[in-house]
Amino acid sequence: MEFLPISWRLQGKQALLVGGGEVALRKGRLLHRSGAILKVVAPEVCDELRQIVAEGSGKLLERNFENSDIEQCALVICATDDAAENARIANLAGECNVPVNVVDNPSLGDFIFPAIVDRSPVLISISSSGASPVLARKLRSQLESTLPARWGRLADLMARFRQPLKDKLDNVGARRLFWEQALDSPIVEKVMAGKDSEAEAMLAQAIDAADATSLSRGEVYLVGAGPGDPDLLTFRALRLLQKADVVLYDRLVGQGIVDLARRDAEMVYVGKARDKHALPQDNINELLVHYAKQGKKVCRLKGGDPFIFGRGGEEIDLIVQEGIDFQVVPGITAASGCAAYGGIPLTHRDHAQSVRFVTGHRKDGTVTLDWEHLVSDTETVVFYMGLVGLRQICNQLIAHGRQGETPIALVSRGTTDLQEVITGTLESLPDKIEGREIHAPTLIIVGSVVSLHPKFGWFKKSNE
Known part of the structure; x- marks a missing residue:
């Protein structure tokens, strides 16, 4: 991963934009929408960029860049048509420890602009790390066509009820599970249909009925990961993998699949090579019970299908004896794949x-x-x-x-x-x-x- 994707709060911060043409305008629009205060420096500035600067109470300097222009700026965008000047400004920004972006030359800068799908406050950024902006835009257009515009309204609704839920449930894990269930409920369809008042009433009722004990009850997901290609993972397998607090996986599960787990999930390698076991099977069975009894959602991620030479029956047997809830998700077995x-x-x-x-x-x-x-x-x-x-x-x-x-x-x-x-x-x-x-x-x-x-x-x- 060459670039770390982050969301950067720029409201009220000064952003230096060097350049006044079409390329600079595109960056200026994004910075303006983010709430940054623009300082634009260029001998010639297009009309729309002038208007953006004025609307945001920014500063317009119609001249060549001067070294002092960088002072008190949170970031710098180099968007002139002079490659040497862009490189000089980028070098100066580096000396001043100010993050810099050089348009069309990401190797000179500290950050790049992703393609953005805007469902504010939900934002999805897509980056090719500068390798292919056209590909990033293509992916963006595909996402734009599949994500309803009302997802932003759903996020606003959830934001308004975060504090009432926190007042009802003091356990952060229980709150996360509540929201996961809410997003799988008819509340979402009400929002998508424009019935916001009905969705709000349903959400309020759900919070009133929320019970930390039942939400925090442990569960085991026995998930077939398929034969290796991450594209062969089922939708249900992906959903439960991303829901799990703990993931137990072995060597037959490819890294591309393991990486699909939640970033904050505890990853436990239990994997077996021929005649060499990181953990004996009995210990794996006991681990599943151990984590589930702590109230955690546990995903046992297995290559292929868990019930075809996967010892899934042995693992479920102990779980049943202990009275723990479980689900079994079939996977594409190795023979078929x-x-x-x-x-x-x-x-x-x-x-x-x-x-x-x-x-x-x-x-x-x-x-x-x-x-x-x-x-x-x-x-x-x-x-x-x-x-x-x-x-x-x-x-x-x-x-x-x-x-x-x-x-x-x-x-x-x-x-x-x-x-x-x-x-x-x-x-x-x-x-x-x-x-x-x-x-x-x-x-x-x-x-x-x-x-x-x-x-x-x-x-x-x-x-x-």
Whole structure:
């Protein structure tokens, strides 16, 4: 992150704007709307900028910039058409410890102007860190079209009731949960429909009925994070992740997904690598109960789907015993996500009429499975956690009747930008990857559907 996004209160503060043309005018409009007092310095100043300065009781100096102009200014905007002069003023501002922006040259300044979606008092700023202002404006236009203008009125309504709620609930956590529930209630629709008086009455009634004990009751969210691509997270998963006070996550959850949690949430890494556990499963189960009994909303964020080789049932079992409220949010399991991104349909009328998910995880150094039921030519078999046991899996399938020429795919870090798909046959694939560095997590797909990968592979060129 090259720039820290902040909201800066400028009401009543003097802002120096050097330049008087169209570029300076655009910055002058924003500064005027923010309540800053403009000091404009330029030999020539356009009429609209003159008017803005007058309306804001600012100062207009129709001459070249002088070093003393920077005194008592909260910030400086360099918007002349002279690059060398802009650089000189920016350097002077730095020496005076005054934040400076150089239009069209962000590398010389301390801050940049984002694209803004204005639903005052709600403001959304969008920045490309100066890399592509056009992209930032494009994103702004998309947000403008989806955010109702009345969101500002909703924020004003909530502001008026902040103190009454604080008088009713002295616990800050309970107040946050109240507002979260209010924003999921019909109150919002009343405001959007222009029925402000009805919304106000409903909000007052809700505050009167608010109960800190029930609001502060702990709850556990068992959330499937999907196979890796943050875009595959469900809306419900995202909403609960951002609601959680505590997030327990493991190595199968990508950083892009972890970063979507609330900034003030407590993040607890419990993650497991093969044969190496940051925390034993029993300890994870106990942690969920521990945090929930403190009245916290706890998100157990799990790669894939929590109920498909995710031990979700074990974690929920203890939660149920302790009488703790919980929700389970399904996620796109690795088999579905990795197969789709690898261009391998798990079922296909001409290849496979069923699919079976099995775990290839070793137990006592062996892969113990019901092999004779995994050799149908019309069924796709997907092995989770099978990389170490790959040779044994292939040998056992062949020994129990599956043809050695059966196609097989090994998908590494599926659905991410680092995805790699290695294909071969039951006979050839173990030797093909011998001595090769394969990155977890991996998934193994066996069946004739794998033969469709060269034709259907769309996400990324595989390494074959």
